[in-house]
Amino acid sequence: MEIPTSSSDLDYFNVNCKICLKTGHGLHFGIETCRACAAFFRRTVVLNRKYKCSRRTGKCEIGSDEEKLMCKFCRFKKCIDLGMTTENVRTDIAVKDDEPSADSPSSSSTSSSDVVVLQMTSTQPIAEVGNRVEYSVINPKTRAPAMLIDVNAIIKTSRAILETYYLPNEDSISHLNPLQRMVHSLQKIRSKQNWNPEFFVHVKFHEMFSWWEVQMRDTATWLMHSDEFRKLPTHERIAIFKIVWAVWRRFERYTMTATIFGHRCYDEKILLHSHEAAAKFGNYQVDYSNVSDHGFERFNK
Template identity: 30%
Template sequence: MSCSTPSSSECSIESFENNDFKCEICLGKGHGNHFGVNTCRACAAFFRRMILGTGHRQKCRLQKTCRPKNGRWFCKKCRLEKCYDLGMTPDNIQYDRDAFQSSQLFLENRRKRKIEEENIPTSVEKFMGVPHLIFQFRKEKYSKQLWTYIDFGPFLEDVEIVLKTEPEFEAKTLRMTTIEKLTYGLKQVRRKQQNHLYLMNNFGKEETCSLWKSQLMSTANWIMYFNEFRKLPFHQKFEMIKCMWNVWGRLERLSMTAEMRVNGLCGKRQFVVSHDSLIDYDEVACDTQWSTSYTQEELKMFLDPPTYYGEPLVESFININPTDTELVFLLSNLCLRLTGKKLGGEFEEITQKLQDVLADSLHKYYKQMEMSRYAHRLAKLLTISNEWLALMNRRKERIHIAYILDAFHVKFSHPELFQYSC
């Protein structure tokens, strides 16, 4: 049934699709009178979209000779011209009207929802327009909030020196494969690792910055044993180090923590943060005044020490027990994957080539170990990478809420250094 008033912008609610009624625009199955012309729903919706949207910017695909085929138009410009030629007018468009309001089922469902909403008490979230969690933890924003500025300039100057210096190789290392040299480099970085560690009772700004510097320098010193990486231009090496240091540093410490626990040198609730010290999650006092106005208890909603350091992965390291060579492959592969994904372009090609070199080198390693079928072992190693990525994704959700609530008041001279820190 068509509308009783042809000039109306909408047809009657009782309108229905009739096989004998054709749309004057596309010649397909019609529906009713829309904007003054007998059309189908699709053409009516098209006309409305074009008038309210980008109709004035459309161009003909051919030479203004387009025609509908099998009830479909392939040129928006000619379809819109056809609408105008037949007398469709936008004068009566209701700009606040839903495109499917003419549907009787839609109106009925909307009526039921409205009745249900009226019977539901107004919640705090609905009244305030803020999710419950954010409302509960919202802090007053002071007009003169103090921010802590961390300058990474001196740290990066030391990294530049490392990237421009050839590492020292012993004679026996010259004929090593890539992964063997990286394994040798890992041992060199860990030379200062002590078995009897100092238990840190307080962890504040000074300790945090010291940890960051240590991770930056360790990553730079280690990866310079990668022949193919060392041959890259300086600017490429520098950008890649800034992208991978935080992931490499924390995963390397996780593996060392696992090793220490197996050897009885570290407790189950302790984490080895450096070559000479560790922290106890339950006893360490964290001085957070330099970075936030939130209390330690409130911060646990966003960032607790075990999750920050990746504690759930320690057990995986213990169970899988990778060799030093397997650990090097694991660290290298994950860091290169994330770096290529983040930087893209030429870096994605570079990291892919470096991963291929590592894969070939690992194959030679397993062949020397007489492990012709190592796919199962490799799959176990990669589960650690997947667990790490899953953990970081969960942390990002919490960190995102923390930023919404303006929880942290720290600014970095080089914020790109923390693109994979959460």
């Protein structure tokens, strides 16, 4: 077998969902699946649904019919047989049950402890910060007012960057080699750093969340300066981005902290949390009260 000698020799292809055999969208609960099969598996586990085989054989072929025509019993059986695991399925968040059918149990068979529903206090968002939307809700456990932050909006922003081949400064960097392009992007991101950042002692969670939002966009932009990365199929770019962005963010913050503060960052335990804000470990607190009933100490551990 001939081994590719460069990235240009590699052929990329879409991986099919192992359940329905359609285009896959990444690893879900242990195996490569599409979003529909991942949602079906999660819904089945969370709602504790029990199915009966439509042909009473337990051997229906999954992958040849439309999604709604698939035997749910055999589809779920195939999920389990191929190694999908229930360990990472969260049962503490709401799940939309949009598959009523004759072979499904009535709603009364689902334990109320299986699903937690957030009660909206208003049908309209109470605030918009950039593309992020915050909703006022009732905490399902404490019944106290709380905040629901829609993270899909910031993922959409990063996804839009990852789905385009357009770079605003394409002409100015066309003469650079691949490594120089990545360095150029990194320098542009770092140029936004305030070299005299403000130290904070108390910060609201939504403020810290907004910092992550900026860092997520920076990561996506940096990755798209790699020609090899841009040649990957869209779903692979997004999958890689989800894996690396948090690690990239940490290393970048550590690097800039050392660059600005030098040995002080070690002696005084300083960390830059954003382009504008820094804090000392053990000398700041994050207020999570609007999004969780768990205090800072528990999150800090």
